[in-house]
Amino acid sequence: xxxxxxxxxxxxxxxxxxxxxxxxxxxxxxxxxxxxxxxxxxxxxxxxxxxxxxxxxxxxxxxxxxxxxxxxxxxxxxxxxxxxxxxxxxxxxxxxxxxxxxxxxxxxxxxxxxxxxxxxxxxxxxxxxxxxxxxxxxxxxxxxxxxxxxxxxxxxxxxxxxxxxxxxxxxxxxxxxxxxxxxxxxxxxxxxxxxxxxxxxxxxxxxxxxxxxxxxxxxxxxxxxxxxxxxxxxxxxxxxxxxxxxxxxxxxxxxxxxxxxxxxxxxxxxxxxxxxxxxxxxxxxxxxxxxxxxxxxxxxxxxxxxxxxxxxxxxxxxxxxxxxxxxxxxxxxxxxxxxxxxxxxxxxxxxxxxxxxxxxxxxxxxxxxxxxxxxxxxxxxxxxxxxxxxxxxxxxxxxxxxxxxxxxxxxxxxxxxxxxxxxxxxxxxxxxxxxxxxxxxxxxxxxxxxxxxx
Numbered sequence: 001x002x003x004x005x006x007x008x009x010x011x012x013x014x015x016x017x018x019x020x021x022x023x024x025x026x027x028x029x030x031x032x033x034x035x036x037x038x039x040x041x042x043x044x045x046x047x048x049x050x051x052x053x054x055x056x057x058x059x060x061x062x063x064x065x066x067x068x069x070x071x072x073x074x075x076x077x078x079x080x081x082x083x084x085x086x087x088x089x090x091x092x093x094x095x096x097x098x099x100x101x102x103x104x105x106x107x108x109x110x111x112x113x114x115x116x117x118x119x120x121x122x123x124x125x126x127x128x129x130x131x132x133x134x135x136x137x138x139x140x141x142x143x144x145x146x147x148x149x150x151x152x153x154x155x156x157x158x159x160x161x162x163x164x165x166x167x168x169x170x171x172x173x174x175x176x177x178x179x180x181x182x183x184x185x186x187x188x189x190x191x192x193x194x195x196x197x198x199x200x201x202x203x204x205x206x207x208x209x210x211x212x213x214x215x216x217x218x219x220x221x222x223x224x225x226x227x228x229x230x231x232x233x234x235x236x237x238x239x240x241x242x243x244x245x246x247x248x249x250x251x252x253x254x255x256x257x258x259x260x261x262x263x264x265x266x267x268x269x270x271x272x273x274x275x276x277x278x279x280x281x282x283x284x285x286x287x288x289x290x291x292x293x294x295x296x297x298x299x300x301x302x303x304x305x306x307x308x309x310x311x312x313x314x315x316x317x318x319x320x321x322x323x324x325x326x327x328x329x330x331x332x333x334x335x336x337x338x339x340x341x342x343x344x345x346x347x348x349x350x351x352x353x354x355x356x357x358x359x360x361x362x363x364x365x366x367x368x369x370x371x372x373x374x375x376x377x378x379x380x381x382x383x384x385x386x387x388x389x390x391x392x393x394x395x396x397x398x399x400x401x402x403x404x405x406x407x408x409x410x411x412x413x414x415x416x417x418x419x420x421x422x423x424x425x426x427x428x429x430x431x432x433x434x435x436x437x438x439x440x441x442x443x444x445x446x447x448x449x450x451x452x453x454x
């Protein structure tokens with residue numbers, strides 16, 4: 001699968017940790033513009049890219065986004081409509097999106113553009129002759145606004161297919177500040193300190209962790225952070241490409257470490273069975289509702305958690321704070337994810353939309369709405385609505401190419417991105433039975449070998 005040619009995860013970890021820790025004890029800055037623009041661009045609500053007039057043209061754009069995330073993206077599409085005269089329809093997709101697109105293409109009605117959440121899905125779309133290369137205008141916009149690493153993960157066999165419109169920092173743990181204050185708990189910097197913090201929260205009468213185990217991708221994210229920090233970036237890259245087996249001792253060590261939380265009685269809200277019935281949005285909202293007695297004190301996931309916190313009465317920066325995923329090994333991990341726009345029906349309008357999504361103009365619209373990060377280095381930092389997001393955005397851009405992309409998203413879809421199969425299912429089974437490390441490794445390796453073909 002296409003992988004980012006990046007090095008220096010430790011430096012990125014330091015940058016991200018410094019940025020997030022600097023604001024984790026600071027109140028949210030509100031919806032102000034935040035003073036000095038550190039984004040390096042002129043985006044904001046201005047115009048940095050010229051788009052063609054497309055009156056009478058229509059486009060369909062498919063993505064798996066739901067709720068507030070979908071609503072916010074529709075505002076970006078509305079800006080494109082306003083500037084071009086085209087009509088854009090959002091098509092809700094289901095996971096795995098490759099299967100969804102396959103049925104649409106088989107029926108002769110593919111969307112014009114799809115937002116693909118895995119580099120592996122981009123490669124599959126290319127191999128099946130679905131994806132169309134980006135035109136000169138979109139490529140020029142990417143070259144101007146994106147670091148080489150973010151361009152590279154949208155490239156297959158030397159051709160540019162993907163515009164990484166949305167990025168995710170998947171190395172964050174969010175916590176209920178009232179729970180921490182009542183318990184006298186502190187923000188941890190290491191895994192051992194995290195276990196101590198969890199015990200402190202538990203002793204105060206609140207379950208430490210909320211886990212959205214019904215969505216297998218949350219469990220792969222847990223594993224990837226532990227594995228990257230503990231085994232290191234070189235092993236991470238090898239496992240991502242299946243150059244080492246899932247029966248490797250490094251995988252055993254990571255699963256054993258995860259079991260220190262997943263296997264601890266009463267450390268996961270609802271126990272394993274409850275977690276496996278909890279979808280990601282509920283895993284967040286149940287952490288920030290319930291007054292003094294929420295269902296959990298902490299929830300692990302990326303910067304996009306803010307969208308779900310926004311559905312509660314909790315305020316990011318005051319009621320809800322965040323710390324970097326603690327260091328399990330020598331350095332804290334920096335795991336990134338993202339969604340790339342890929343053209344499936346080539347046209348002037350589709351190419352124009354890809355060009356727009358590669359510009360600071362599009363990203364600035366959604367940045368102002370919260371719960372969103374862009375890898376576009378020319379989005380003004382002031383476009384983000386509060387100090388927490390401004391710090392995370394700056395840390396992402398400052399990290400440059402020093403990150404590791406989500407491992408399961410690099411894998412073939414059958415292994416890393418299909419509900420009820422592969423890594424998602426194996427880790428759900430492991431959450432249910434965290435004592436079965438060897439059995440989990442064997443299942444992961446069998447599924448990986450079948451999916452990778454080696």
